[in-house]
Amino acid sequence: DGGITQSPKYLFRKEGQNVTLSCEQNLNHDAMYWYRQDPGQGLRLIYYSQIVNDFQKGDIAEGYSVSREKKESFPLTVTSAQKNPTAFYLCASSIVGLAGGASYNEQFFGPGTRLTVL
Amino acid sequence: GESVGLHLPTLSVQEGDNSIINCAYSNSASDYFIWYKQESGKGPQFIIDIRSNMDKRQGQRVTVLLNKTVKHLSLQIAATQPGDSAVYFCAEIHTGGFKTIFGAGTRLFVKA
Numbered sequence: 509d510g511g512i513t514q515s516p517k518y519l520f521r522k523e524g525q526n527v528t529l530s531c532e533q534n535l536n537h538d539a540m541y542w543y544r545q546d547p548g549q550g551l552r553l554i555y556y557s558q559i560v561n562d563f564q565k566g567d568i569a570e571g572y573s574v575s576r577e578k579k580e581s582f583p584l585t586v587t588s589a590q591k592n593p594t595a596f597y598l599c600a601s602s603i604v605g606l607a608g609g610a611s612y613n614e615q616f617f618g619p620g621t622r623l624t625v626l
Numbered sequence: 627g628e629s630v631g632l633h634l635p636t637l638s639v640q641e642g643d644n645s646i647i648n649c650a651y652s653n654s655a656s657d658y659f660i661w662y663k664q665e666s667g668k669g670p671q672f673i674i675d676i677r678s679n680m681d682k683r684q685g686q687r688v689t690v691l692l693n694k695t696v697k698h699l700s701l702q703i704a705a706t707q708p709g710d711s712a713v714y715f716c717a718e719i720h721t722g723g724f725k726t727i728f729g730a731g732t733r734l735f736v737k738a
Contacts, residue, residue, distance in 0.1 A: 514669075543728075548634055550715065551728040598669055613658060613719050615726065617669035 511535065514599050514618035521586070521593065521625050529584045529621045531599030538604050540582035541615060544568060545596040554597075557582055558604075586623060597621045634713060638735040645703040647732045649716035653725070654697065656718035661690060661701045664713045664731070673701070673714075703734075711736045 512533040521527045531540065539558050543551040553566030557576040571590025576582055582601075586593045600615040639645045651659070657678040662670035676683045676690045676699075683690050689702040699716050715731035 548730060550730040553726075613721050613726065614660060614672060614675065615717075616672070617662075619669045620667070622667070 512599060512601055512616055512618040514597075514621050516621060517619065519621055519623045521623060523625060524588045526585055526587050527623065529586070529597055529599075529623070531582045531584065531618060532580055533582075533601045533616075533618075534580060535601055535616065536579070537601035537616070538579070539602045540576070541600040541602075542566075542572070542574065542582070542584045543598045543600065545598055545620075551598065554584065593623055594625045595623060597623060634731050634733045636733045636735065638737060639706050641706060641708060641736055641738050643706055645701075645706045645710070645734060645736075647701045647703075647714050647734065649699040649701075649729050649732075651697050651699060651716065651718040651729075652727060653718055653720055654694075655720045656727070658719040658721055659690070659692060659699055660717040660719070661688075661699075662715055662717060662728075663710075664715065666712075670715070706734075706736050708736045708738055710734060 515530045541556045542554040545551055552568050554568055554572050555563055555566050555574040557563040560576055560579050563574050563576050571587055573585045598620050599618040602613055602615045660675045661673040663673050664670040674685045674688050674690050676692050681692050687704045691700045713731040713733050715729045717726050717728050719726045
């Protein structure tokens with residue numbers, strides 16, 4: 509079964525702690541993305557990676573960090589510097605990150621991780 | 627305009643009726659559009675897409691209409707079913723600029 513997985517489904521963090529959210533895909537997609545979703549708002553891009561060992565900041569990167577050491581994996585760390593981290597986090601992937609034809613930009617989403625700060 | 631804040635626009639329809647969900651997009655350079663369905667606590671799922679060289683595309687029970695003149699996209703769901711209850715949002719993509727913008731979404735309630 510090809511797909512994109514995220515773990516854990518629910519995550520609780522104490523203030524001051526760093527936590528890492530996992531995202532794995534076996535779709536052989538080059539590009540991967542992290543979004544944050546808050547109630548009543550559209551998805552906001554945190555970080556994206558178009559290729560292994562390369563990643564770029566999105567619109568709301570402050571307080572987050574990522575790595576892309578393998579094509580299949582794009583973990584997101586929510587650091588203590590992120591002042592309001594409680595949200596639903598979505599990981600996505602697409603065939604390519606640069607213009608390669610319209611359908612190559614279609615993003616496939618994982619099931620999400622709900623992070624709550626206690 | 628009204629601030630959506632914590633509240634998404636909501637559409638409530640009777641089971642069996644047709645639903646029309648609207649989306650105004652912002653970038654006139656966007657050339658590819660996708661509608662996603664998101665059920666509570668889950669990730670978004672692709673429903674249907676359309677390229678900017680088309681004004682209509684049909685799928686199974688769903689139709690997307692694109693009006694580039696007014697930068698408007700709509701999703702029509704025929705014979706709406708309780709399983710269609712979800713948040714629907716559009717995505718506009720500028721393939722040349724590698725930019726995807728997601729709308730906040732519309733919550734669809736289907737009454738049995």
